Amino acid sequence: MEKCSVIVxxxxxxxxxxxxxxxxxxxxxxxxxxxxxxxxxxxDGSVDGTINIIRxxxxxxxxxxxxxxxxxxxxxxxxxxxxxxxxxxxxxMMDADLQDxxxxxxxxxxxxxxxxxxxxxTRRVTRKGEPWLRSIFARLFYKIMNKMADLNMxxxxxxxxxxxxxxxxxxxxxxxxxxFSKGIFGWVGFKTKWLKYExxxxxxxxxxxxxxxxxxxxxxxxxxFSTAPLVWTSLIGLLFFFIAVALLIFVFIRALLYGDxxxxxPSTICIITFFASVQLFCNGIIGIYISKAYLELKNRPIFIxxxxx
Ligand code: UDP
Ligand code: MG
Numbered sequence: 001m002e003k004c005s006v007i008v009x010x011x012x013x014x015x016x017x018x019x020x021x022x023x024x025x026x027x028x029x030x031x032x033x034x035x036x037x038x039x040x041x042x043x044d045g046s047v048d049g050t051i052n053i054i055r056x057x058x059x060x061x062x063x064x065x066x067x068x069x070x071x072x073x074x075x076x077x078x079x080x081x082x083x084x085x086x087x088x089x090x091x092x093m094m095d096a097d098l099q100d101x102x103x104x105x106x107x108x109x110x111x112x113x114x115x116x117x118x119x120x121x122t123r124r125v126t127r128k129g130e131p132w133l134r135s136i137f138a139r140l141f142y143k144i145m146n147k148m149a150d151l152n153m154x155x156x157x158x159x160x161x162x163x164x165x166x167x168x169x170x171x172x173x174x175x176x177x178x179x180f181s182k183g184i185f186g187w188v189g190f191k192t193k194w195l196k197y198e199x200x201x202x203x204x205x206x207x208x209x210x211x212x213x214x215x216x217x218x219x220x221x222x223x224x225f226s227t228a229p230l231v232w233t234s235l236i237g238l239l240f241f242f243i244a245v246a247l248l249i250f251v252f253i254r255a256l257l258y259g260d261x262x263x264x265x266p267s268t269i270c271i272i273t274f275f276a277s278v279q280l281f282c283n284g285i286i287g288i289y290i291s292k293a294y295l296e297l298k299n300r301p302i303f304i305x306x307x308x309x
Contacts, residue, residue, distance in 0.1 A: 007082030015204035045072035100160035108162035118190035
């Protein structure tokens with residue numbers, strides 16, 4: 001029988017995990033004539049009792065495997081570790097908080113098995129239960145990202161994806177340090193079916209994302225999958241070069257015609273501060289790219305395993 005690996009990144013999920021395990025088992029049982037399951041829980045350096053709960057699952061249930069990180073490496077690293085460990089013909093990533101409903105699994109499996117897709121992905125069509133400011137910025141991010149990067153990112157897309165082995169292998173081959181999953185999934189291509197569902201509230205525990213964390217995450221996504229900001233800085237530079245030449249000619253001719261009254265101080269200061277800030281801004285953008293290249297070059301491991309089973 002074919003096997004499906006369920007990868008669950010967990011960071012301080014002791015409250016949610018029992019619910020997840022119960023729900024997931026129900027769905028696994030309902031599909032047992034078609035698919036065999038293995039669970040890979042990735043404990044992303046949790047500081048609560050998450051690992052004990054996972055170990056207790058593993059003790060009773062031989063389908064359960066786990067990786068425990070030496071510290072918190074982030075969800076992207078956890079997904080990567082899980083995908084590398086997965087041995088199934090299919091793999092699916094699911095949050096531990098039941099915001100990715102396991103009840104969608106039969107439909108996802110159907111799409112990949114019988115409808116000719118390589119992958120079934122999910123998107124939320126509502127953002128109910130989310131702070132409105134967060135929704136606005138999330139929408140804005142997808143708009144900007146799709147304009148800038150050469151890949152199509154779907155608004156509201158979740159990391160909840162059911163993939164065939166060939167796609168899993170393609171993703172594992174992308175060993176980059178700055179991992180932006182939403183971009184990586186899009187970049188590898190393959191035929192993807194999008195399933196829609198309504199946003200579900202987290203079953204227990206708290207979200208790990210603050211607004212500031214999300215903001216940094218979006219900058220990372222842009223930097224990882226687009227070099228457009230670098231082009232912009234050059235264009236801004238070019239634009240101001242032409243403005244400077246025009247100004248120069250104007251000042252020169254004025255001096256020839258009317259002499260040189262020394263009264264240009266305020267405007268000079270304005271111009272200097274303006275250009276200084278533009279230059280700093282552009283330097284900053286370039287600096288971000290260099291720092292990312294620097295981290296990539298160090299070739300550090302994406303995660304460090306403390307314990308595994
Ligand atoms: N997560 C993780 N490492 C982190 C942050 C989150 O493995 O550093 C996991 C978390 O345990 C959950 C999933 O990623 O299973 C999604 O996190 P969360 O529910 O907090 O995000 P949201 O659904 O609010 O976007
Ligand atoms: Mg969640």
